[in-house]
Amino acid sequence: MTDVAPRLADAEADVQSIVEGNMEKLFGVRFLASEYSTGPVHGGRIDSLGLDENGAPVVVEYKRGVDSGVINQGLFYLGWLMDHRAEFQHLVRDRLGATTAAPVLWSAPRLICVAGDFTRYDVHAVREHRRSIDLVRYRFFGQDLLGLETVASVSGRTSAAGRVRRRAAVLPPVRGHGGALAELAEAVDEVLLSLGDGVSRVQRKQYRAYQRLRNFACVCPPQKTKLLVYLKADPREVDLIPGFTRDVTGLGHHGTGDLEVQLRSERDVERAVSLFRVSYAAG
Structure with a gap:
């Protein structure tokens, strides 16, 4: 060689x-x-x-x-x-x-x-x-x-570390289900920002993107019972679990990424951390 x-x-x-x-x-x-x-x-x-x-x-x-x-x-x-x-x-x-x-x-x-x-x-x-x-x-x-x-x-705005310490504003909650889902979105925000240096957050009307040079995660506003996160992880390399992860390759959705992660509880967030890390590494 x-x-x-x-x-x-x-x-x-x-x-x-x-x-x-x-x-x-x-x-x-x-x-x-x-x-x-x-x-x-x-x-x-x-x-x-x-x-x-x-x-x-x-x-x-x-x-x-x-x-x-x-x-x-x-x-x-x-x-x-x-x-x-x-x-x-x-x-x-x-x-x-x-x-x-x-x-x-x-x-x-x-x-x-x-x-x-x-x-x-x-x-x-x-x-x-x-x-x-x-x-x-x-x-x-x-x-x-x-x-x-x-x-x-x-990022040109507040540093990631500062945002984590303040537990900054989260995505708009759904009326009637806002409390638990807002806390869930806040937990996801904190995890994604703490994955490594150089993570910036970009707010769009339909989603919030987390990026290094490229997006590695997009979080959509909470639905009635769940929070949807789209990742750049390859769905073909993930053991898909019905009701938790889904391959959305070729399907229209807000944000970027072919792996959909459905979060309903803090336990789901804990399960998703390894997927967040894979997507961060790919981004």
Whole structure:
């Protein structure tokens, strides 16, 4: 067996090309445009534009090696994007259709920086910003294998640890059944946020998403007697239990994920923790 030494790209464009061709698989982001011009006044080009699986706009910037300017450059373009919402929605409409363009999640824009490496100052800097920022280190292995590692991930809102301590607001309860199910949703929220570093939470009208680079869990508002959680775990690798887990591959539902978990009690939450961890690892 021959060891394959990790290496940097020969050029920044090599990284950009592979990521753009596999953006949804790598980041859960639908690719919209490459080298997008910000116009003659602003005078810049955004490396990649996309829309994540929760409908949030995404700017992706690349650097071949270590470059202390990548974060500021990305934030500069993210600021431009927030000032040109109509232009972005027009782009989404052209690429993905009017139905997708309507509910763009402007409250949670994201910046993903992909580079050969980052300094400790970069990691500290992203924690001081109010934006959602992911720092991702890449390496090539051989000619066509790309490895990615998350160096830092900040949600741009309150930190996960702070949310756990406060036992923050949960999904809206169903009238008449709110007490127990609201407590159940709160317990699930606490477990999902505590699975590891870099977990962020994105609230949509139909569900609440928990993500690293990609969604790994989506929690829907409580039904009359149960709470539904959708996970990125592969249903084919899970022993499905009627009334607890279900394969929803190809079936329409809110949120993302092909494994449905039905929670009715704290005991169900305890049973589901191992599935949460599998989905977190896959995300």
